[in-house]
Amino acid sequence: MRLPAQMQLGRSKMPAPVGAIGMVVLLALVGPTATLRAQQPVPDLILSNGKIITVDERFSIAQAVAIKGDRIVAVGSNQDMARLAGPNTRKIDLMGRAVIPGLIDNHMHLLRAGTTWIREVRFDGVDSRKHAIEMLRARAKAVGPGEWIYNIGGWTHQQFADDPRSFTREELDEIAPENPVALQESYYQVFLNSRALRTFGIEAKLPDPPDFIKGSIMRDARGIPTGVIQGDIAATRPVAARLPKVSPDQLEASSRALVDDMNRAGLTSIGVPGCNSDVLGIFQKWKAEGRLNIRIFCIDGAAAGSPGQVNRSLEQIARMKLFQGDSYIDNIFFGESVYQPLHDPMFALKSDPTSDQLQQWRRIAMEIAKAGLPLHVHAELHDTIDAFLDQIEAINKEYPIKNLRWTLAHVNQINASQLERMKKLGMYAAVHPWAVINGGNMHEGFGDGAYDMPPLSTIQNSGIEWGFGTDGTAANQYLPFTTLYFAVTGKMAGGTKVIRQTIGREDALIAHTRKNAYLVFQENSLGAIQPGKLADLVVLDRDYLTIPADQIRNIKPVLTMVGGRIVYDAFAPAAAR
Numbered sequence: 001m002r003l004p005a006q007m008q009l010g011r012s013k014m015p016a017p018v019g020a021i022g023m024v025v026l027l028a029l030v031g032p033t034a035t036l037r038a039q040q041p042v043p044d045l046i047l048s049n050g051k052i053i054t055v056d057e058r059f060s061i062a063q064a065v066a067i068k069g070d071r072i073v074a075v076g077s078n079q080d081m082a083r084l085a086g087p088n089t090r091k092i093d094l095m096g097r098a099v100i101p102g103l104i105d106n107h108m109h110l111l112r113a114g115t116t117w118i119r120e121v122r123f124d125g126v127d128s129r130k131h132a133i134e135m136l137r138a139r140a141k142a143v144g145p146g147e148w149i150y151n152i153g154g155w156t157h158q159q160f161a162d163d164p165r166s167f168t169r170e171e172l173d174e175i176a177p178e179n180p181v182a183l184q185e186s187y188y189q190v191f192l193n194s195r196a197l198r199t200f201g202i203e204a205k206l207p208d209p210p211d212f213i214k215g216s217i218m219r220d221a222r223g224i225p226t227g228v229i230q231g232d233i234a235a236t237r238p239v240a241a242r243l244p245k246v247s248p249d250q251l252e253a254s255s256r257a258l259v260d261d262m263n264r265a266g267l268t269s270i271g272v273p274g275c276n277s278d279v280l281g282i283f284q285k286w287k288a289e290g291r292l293n294i295r296i297f298c299i300d301g302a303a304a305g306s307p308g309q310v311n312r313s314l315e316q317i318a319r320m321k322l323f324q325g326d327s328y329i330d331n332i333f334f335g336e337s338v339y340q341p342l343h344d345p346m347f348a349l350k351s352d353p354t355s356d357q358l359q360q361w362r363r364i365a366m367e368i369a370k371a372g373l374p375l376h377v378h379a380e381l382h383d384t385i386d387a388f389l390d391q392i393e394a395i396n397k398e399y400p401i402k403n404l405r406w407t408l409a410h411v412n413q414i415n416a417s418q419l420e421r422m423k424k425l426g427m428y429a430a431v432h433p434w435a436v437i438n439g440g441n442m443h444e445g446f447g448d449g450a451y452d453m454p455p456l457s458t459i460q461n462s463g464i465e466w467g468f469g470t471d472g473t474a475a476n477q478y479l480p481f482t483t484l485y486f487a488v489t490g491k492m493a494g495g496t497k498v499i500r501q502t503i504g505r506e507d508a509l510i511a512h513t514r515k516n517a518y519l520v521f522q523e524n525s526l527g528a529i530q531p532g533k534l535a536d537l538v539v540l541d542r543d544y545l546t547i548p549a550d551q552i553r554n555i556k557p558v559l560t561m562v563g564g565r566i567v568y569d570a571f572a573p574a575a576a577r
């Protein structure tokens with residue numbers, strides 16, 4: 001396997017980035033503009049009169065940024081950037097707006113979402129139940145009788161600030177009498193109307209369909225199904241599996257709508273678990289055509305589900321090649337599961353990894369270390385994290401993992417001593433706060449313990465390298481400003497306080513940009529607005545650093561750029577995009 005240069009270098013030997021300050025000093029020393037022009041490429045585009053939140057190592061703020069091709073060539077004052085302009089340089093007046101680096105989600109199931117996106121009625125960011133119902137009514141009217149109306153996760157009823165109630169079968173019958181309806185709350189439960197129940201063969205006098213988990217179909221005292229299917233991912237899966245995906249000829253349009261929504265939210269790069277999908281071919285086609293508007297860093301590899309499958313997994317790992325791509329599409333991690341029996345269910349309260357299971361887990365993880373591959377593994381519950389760290393410490397003695405950026409993902413139950421062990425191993429934490437929508441459910445399950453899930457300030461203060469992901473679009477919502485609002489206020493979508501460990505807004509932004517660039521092996525190209533880096537940035541409608549914390553979730557990007565191309569412009573007519 002070929003390691004990327006930055007990985008072989010290791011962190012401590014990383015060349016110091018050319019910062020904005022360095023550039024300004026250079027300009028001041030060089031003197032006459034003519035000399036400057038000879039040395040400095042004439043930019044294609046200059047954004048000026050803004051508040052450029054560079055998120056460089058000093059968290060410096062500038063006024064203007066100059067871009068040539070797909071790269072940032074200079075950052076500094078309005079005056080300095082104006083001097084670089086040539087006759088053909090395009091100029092954008094930011095009118096005082098804040099600009100941040102393109103946001104990176106280190107873990108979102110993006111390609112899977114493309115297979116259903118345009119058919120879903122998404123509730124991400126919808127904090128009014130009344131509005132959610134209006135959306136359902138509008139969809140029923142638009143699609144006509146008989147068509148499915150559904151969503152697959154990304155919300156819970158506790159996010160409805162006006163009326164945090166779940167949906168009843170009768171209510172959904174009234175909203176869409178002619179359509180089957182299925183509304184899935186994260187991986188926690190699904191609400192069905194009468195038509196959906198009939199379609200699935202779930203009826204008063206009939207036994208449960210065999211693929212539904214025993215006890216997951218809620219019935220009243222008379223045996224009549226209430227419309228609620230409940231009980232973690234295994235309970236919700238049979239419903240999602242029955243819902244119609246987009247047709248093959250709609251897949252590209254659906255994926256395009258999905259990427260547009262990501263750009264509108266300010267996202268420019270995603271760590272993607274599961275890239276074996278047909279959808280990846282579409283992204284590769286867009287890349288070849290120069291119109292791929294989001295960067296995809298794949299976390300891939302089939303997990304063994306039983307001891308019998310482990311040998312096959314070992315062969316697959318020995319053949320696996322990573323880092324064959326580029327800054328648009330690449331495979332970077334084995335993950336997100338190593339051995340399926342040790343994959344914690346999302347709403348489990350406690351795990352009990354057995355030594356037999358851990359032995360299989362270690363065989364696979366050992367092979368990953370031996371092959372020199374980065375690993376990104378789902379690890380949520382306290383005892384699972386401890387057990388994995390025991391194994392990794394043993395593996396590390398045989399095959400050091402120091403420079404492989406092994407990452408534990410989700411880690412809502414992680415604690416200070418585990419973070420310390422991870423730091424010693426040179427490991428990383430991909431933090432996916434499920435409580436952003438599941439805060440209510442987690443408090444029901446964990447009681448006061450949920451106030452420390454995730455323990456954000458403990459993670460920040462530990463000094464470990466860590467970054468934010470959402471684990472969207474089913475387990476969680478995908479909007480980065482909702483995650484940043486949660487991190488700074490401790491409040492879930494909708495406004496209820498659900499965690500006590502919050503962090504500062506600078507640290508939160510760093511974890512969604514520069515630190516994530518590191519987590520996806522792109523620290524030399526992404527994550528900060530600096531000369532030499534790729535021109536991925538987001539212009540905001542208000543200043544993330546100064547608005548009241550409660551308004552962070554309402555921030556709307558007005559312009560998003562990927563590799564110097566404008567991929568979202570709030571002021572452009574949709575057809576021009």
Ligand SMILES: [Zn+2]
Pocket residue numbers: 336378409410
């Ligand atoms: Zn996971």
